[in-house]
Structure formats: C-alpha cells, structure tokens
Amino acid sequence: MEINQVARSEDFVDARVKRSKAAVLAQTYELLSAGGIGGVSIDEVSRRSGVAKTTIYRHWPSRAALLVEACSTVGSASAVPDTGGFDGDLTALVFDLAEQLRTARWASVLPSIVDAAEREPELAGLHADLHARLMAPFVTVAERAEARGELAGDRRPADVVAAVTGPLFYRRWFSREPLDAAFVERVIQDCLDHVRVQPGSGAAAGAPPATAGNAALHWDRA
Amino acid sequence: MEINQVARSEDFVDARVKRSKAAVLAQTYELLSAGGIGGVSIDEVSRRSGVAKTTIYRHWPSRAALLVEACSTVGSASAVPDTGGFDGDLTALVFDLAEQLRTARWASVLPSIVDAAEREPELAGLHADLHARLMAPFVTVAERAEARGELAGDRRPADVVAAVTGPLFYRRWFSREPLDAAFVERVIQDCLDHVRVQPGSGAAAGAPPATAGNAALHWDRA
DNA sequence: CTGAAACGCTACGCTACAGTAGCGTAGTGT
DNA sequence: ACACTACGCTACTGTAGCGTAGCGTTTCAG
Numbered sequence: 316m317e318i319n320q321v322a323r324s325e326d327f328v329d330a331r332v333k334r335s336k337a338a339v340l341a342q343t344y345e346l347l348s349a350g351g352i353g354g355v356s357i358d359e360v361s362r363r364s365g366v367a368k369t370t371i372y373r374h375w376p377s378r379a380a381l382l383v384e385a386c387s388t389v390g391s392a393s394a395v396p397d398t399g400g401f402d403g404d405l406t407a408l409v410f411d412l413a414e415q416l417r418t419a420r421w422a423s424v425l426p427s428i429v430d431a432a433e434r435e436p437e438l439a440g441l442h443a444d445l446h447a448r449l450m451a452p453f454v455t456v457a458e459r460a461e462a463r464g465e466l467a468g469d470r471r472p473a474d475v476v477a478a479v480t481g482p483l484f485y486r487r488w489f490s491r492e493p494l495d496a497a498f499v500e501r502v503i504q505d506c507l508d509h510v511r512v513q514p515g516s517g518a519a520a521g522a523p524p525a526t527a528g529n530a531a532l533h534w535d536r537a
Numbered sequence: 538m539e540i541n542q543v544a545r546s547e548d549f550v551d552a553r554v555k556r557s558k559a560a561v562l563a564q565t566y567e568l569l570s571a572g573g574i575g576g577v578s579i580d581e582v583s584r585r586s587g588v589a590k591t592t593i594y595r596h597w598p599s600r601a602a603l604l605v606e607a608c609s610t611v612g613s614a615s616a617v618p619d620t621g622g623f624d625g626d627l628t629a630l631v632f633d634l635a636e637q638l639r640t641a642r643w644a645s646v647l648p649s650i651v652d653a654a655e656r657e658p659e660l661a662g663l664h665a666d667l668h669a670r671l672m673a674p675f676v677t678v679a680e681r682a683e684a685r686g687e688l689a690g691d692r693r694p695a696d697v698v699a700a701v702t703g704p705l706f707y708r709r710w711f712s713r714e715p716l717d718a719a720f721v722e723r724v725i726q727d728c729l730d731h732v733r734v735q736p737g738s739g740a741a742a743g744a745p746p747a748t749a750g751n752a753a754l755h756w757d758r759a
Numbered sequence: 760c761t762g763a764a765a766c767g768c769t770a771c772g773c774t775a776c777a778g779t780a781g782c783g784t785a786g787t788g789t
Numbered sequence: 790a791c792a793c794t795a796c797g798c799t800a801c802t803g804t805a806g807c808g809t810a811g812c813g814t815t816t817c818a819g
Contacts, residue, residue, distance in 0.1 A: 329816090330816085331764085331765055331766070331815090331816065331817075332764095332765070335766080349656075351655070351656065353575060354656075356806060357806080358805080366766085366767090367766065367768065368768095368807095368808085369768085369808095369809080369810090370766060370767075372807095372808065372809080373765075377807085378806090378807070378808090423655050423656075426651045426652035426655055427652040429648045429651075429711070430573055430651075433645050433649075433710075434572060434573065442713075446711055446713075450712070473714065474720070474723070477704040477708055477712065477714075477720075478704055478724075478727065480703075480711075481704035481705070481707035482704070483703070484703060484706065484711065485699050485702060485703035485706055485707075486699055486703075488655075489651070489668055489702075489706065490668060490672070490698070490699065491668075492695065492699075498696070501696070502700075505700065505727070505731050508730075508731070509727050549788095551786090551787070551788090551794070553786065553787075553794085553796070554794090557796080579776075579777070579778085580777085587797095588796085588797090589796065591778095591780090591796080591798085592796055594777095594778065595796085599777085599778085600778090
C-alpha cells in the first residue's frame with residue numbers, strides 16, 4: 316500500500332543523503348560557534364564540508380532554513396536533577412548553567428540569535444525554541460517545587476527562573492565579570508531565601524554544590 | 538603663537554563640516570536602531586543623509602570608526618536620583634531602566650553590540666564603554682549607599698547591580714515576557730531585602746516609584 | 760546489471776558593500 | 790576679491806554572498 320511505501324521512503328534515507336546532511340550541519344554549527352549567525356555563509360560551509368553548494372541547496376531551500384536546522388540542536392537539554400528537594404535541584408542547575416556559560420558553544424552564539432530575533436521574524440521562532448530548551452530544566456524543577464508546596468504562594472516558576480538566571484546572564488554578556496563560585500552561590504542563596512516558604516530559616520543547611528571543582532573562575536578573553 | 542592657532546582651528550569647525558557630520562551621525566544612529574550594527578552600511582547612510590559617500594570617508598577612516606562614534610552617544614547617562622536613601626534611589630533607577638528597556642532605542646541595539654563584542658575586538662571597547670555608561674547611575678547609587686553604611690558588609694556595588702538589572706535584562710531579551718510593574722517592584726524588594734543592613738524590617742515603608750504611570754506593560758512586537 | 764537518485768563541478772547572474780580616484784562646484788574665512 | 794576647503798558626483802576596483810543552470814560522474818536499490 317502507499318502508506319507502507321511512504322513510511323519506508325521516510326525511514327530509510329539514502330546513505331549519501333545522510334552523509335551530506337551530517338557534514339553540512341556539522342560545519343554549519345562550527346561556523347556558527349565561531350562567528351555567530353553572520354559568520355555562516357553557504358559558500359564557506361560548502362568549502363569546509365566538501366559538500367558542493369548545489370547539493371546543499373538540494374537539501375535546504377535557503378540559508379535561513381539551514382540556520383534554523385543547525386540551531387535547533389544548539390544547547391540540547393541537560394538532565395534535570397532530582398535531589399528530592401528544591402534547594403538541591405536548584406543548586407545543581409545553577410552551577411551547571413554557570414559552567415555552561417563559561418565553556419559551552421551556545422554561550423557565544425546566543426547573542427547573535429537574540430539580535431536576529433529582535434528584527435528578523437524569520438528567525439524569531441528560533442530564539443523562542445532555544446530559550447525554552449535552555450530554561451526547561453529550571454521550569455521543571457520550579458514546577459515540581461511548587462507542586463510540593465515548597466514555593467511561597469506569590470512566586471511563579473517564571474519568576475524564579477528570572478531571578479536566578481538573570482544575574483548570571485548579566486555577568487556573562489553585559490558586565491563580563493568573572494562568573495566565580497562565590498557569586499553563583501550567593502545568587503542561589505538569595506533566590507532560595509525569597510522563594511521558599513518559611514523565610515528567615517537561617518543558614519540553609521545542606522545542599523552542597525553539584526559541580527565539585529569550580530577552579531577556573533575567569534574568562535579566557537582571547 | 539602656534540598654540541593659539543591650534544586651539545582656534547579645533548574650536549571653530551567649518552559650518553559645512555559640522556553639518557555633514559551631524560547628518561551622517563544622525564542617519565547612522567537611525568539605521569543602527571532599525572537594523573543593529575549589521576544594518577549600517579556606508580552606502581545607505583550616504584543615500585539617506587544626502588551626504589556623499591566620499592565625504593563620509595573624508596571624516597571617518599572606516600565604517601568601524603563611524604560605528605564607534607555613533608554608538609558613543611547611545612544611551613547617554615540618565616540623571617542620578619538622590620532621594621536621600623538607598624531605597625528611593627534604587628527604586629527610581631530600576632523603574633527608569635524598565636521604562637527604557639521598553640521604549641529606548643538602545644534596547645534594540647545592544648544585542649548586536651554584545652554579539653559584536655563577542656568576536657570583533659575592534660568593537661569590544663564599544664561594549665565596555667556602553668555598559669559602563671548605562672550602569673554608572675547604579676554604581677553611583679550603590680557606592681553612596683555603601684559609604685553611608687546602608688549596605689550589608691558582604692555586598693559589593695557590582696553585586697547589587699547584577700542582582701537588580703539581571704532579571705530585567707533576562708526578561709527583555711531572553712524570555713521576552715512583559716516587563717510589568719509588579720515584576721519590577723518585586724525585583725527591587727528582593728534586592729533591598731538582601732542588600733540592606735538589618736534585614737527583615739518588613740514592608741519597607743515609603744519610597745514611591747519615580748515614574749508616575751507605568752500603564753503600558755506589554756511589548757509592541759511589530 | 761541497470762535505471763534512478765544523489766552528487767561534484769564549473770560557470771553563471773545578481774546584489775550589496777567597502778573603499779578610492781578625479782574633477783568640477785559651492786561655500787568659507789580673510 | 791581671493792585662496793582654501795569642503796563638498797557632490799560619477800565612476801571604478803575588488804570582494805563576498807545568495808541562489809540557479811547544465812552536465813558528467815558516482816553510488817545506491819532492485
């Protein structure tokens with residue numbers, strides 16, 4: 316039946332196609348990391364990947380389409396921690412985010428995506444997707460805490476995310492100050508103090524940082 | 538004497554020069570607001586300003602130089618409030634920042650500057666300058682508070698700035714949620730609770746918002 | 760083995776942009 | 790009135806990029 320035919324033709328992609336697309340996407344991602352969205356040109360992708368420009372246009376209708384697909388794999392979801400309590404979950408997540416802001420590729424790509432989203436509607440959806448993907452673990456953890464009654468009544472998950480990630484983003488992209496462990500720790504503590512029920516419980520015992528060694532505290536400004 | 542000659546030739550600029558430079562800078566700023574750094578081309582500036590391209594290159598050695606000068610006027614320093622106390626000063630500043638993030642031109646330009654600073658060292662100084670200019674009022678107010686002994690001992694001015702502006706920036710550029718008054722108010726309160734000496738002083742009486750009507754709470758996404 | 764699909768290659772056309780050169784004109788200070 | 794300066798204009802070089810067309814070759818599936 317046609318259905319079977321269609322299913323088979325969709326499942327079994329030609330090995331040549333798979334090869335070409337993978338090579339193109341890999342190099343696109345490479346250029347994206349190095350030069351942002353503006354640093355990606357089809358000619359350059361073709362040159363580096365060894366895939367002919369015409370072949371690229373056989374798989375993607377335009378440069379924008381290629382960018383969208385390449386970006387869709389940026390910042391793939393990290394695991395959601397489950398330490399049993401909001402404190403531990405949040406601590407683990409924020410330290411992980413700080414580490415990613417220091418080292419991950421997407422941290423240098425995101426500004427150009429934000430900029431693109433500000434004016435090109437063609438790429439605005441990209442920004443929304445990426446933001447959702449990156450913040451998803453935080454939202455999950457916050458919602459779980461809310462369900463357990465760990466959040467103060469007037470605190471919504473979205474507020475928690477803003478309070479805790481905002482200062483980190485600020486440091487990474489605006490002030491460019493080092494994202495050291497002391498700063499991260501304080502951000503977490505301040506957030507917990509406000510967000511949890513029964514504030515003023517003191518030194519917030521326990522909840523050790525998830526990442527062991529945060530020794531490299533400064534950006535390598537090349 | 539030569540000194541006098543030099544002084545005069547620097548003070549009295551030819552009216553034609555003044556005219557041309559002003560027209561060029563104005564249009565550059567216009568294009569910058571509309572399309573970010575990537576949206577500025579010398580040809581387009583020339584077309585819109587009526588100033589010949591050759592004349593532009595008589596005044597600026599390169600496109601980058603023009604961009605630097607045009608950006609140097611972006612986000613000119615707003616007045617530093619002095620209500621007598623840290624609470625009032627901070628409240629006024631943060632509400633003002635929120636308003637600017639909603640309406641000011643530089644709010645749509647900054648992402649492209651951040652992106653440029655991430656890779657083009659030619660424009661990295663630009664970012665540092667702009668950041669310093671925008672955050673200066675906050676630093677001033679925080680330092681004043683520190684001098685008056687209003688800040689908790691372990692809080693540095695830079696921490697205060699990060700804690701209070703970070704969440705606003707996050708909402709403006711990353712989550713794109715509305716920057717409503719309730720959110721701003723909470724950010725201020727949370728910051729004050731942590732930063733001031735004697736925490737837990739209750740409802741923080743007084744300190745009315747500086748901007749009277751914060752009615753327009755949503756972005757106009759065009 | 761054979762046909763079809765995917766591929767690489769070269770060569771286009773088109774647009775946009777940075778930056779320069781030469782020349783004639785209009786405004787400026789003295 | 791004079792020299793000087795800034796200016797506008799046209800034209801040009803050179804580069805980069807997007808997207809397309811045609812043709813011959815490789816590679817896969819049946």
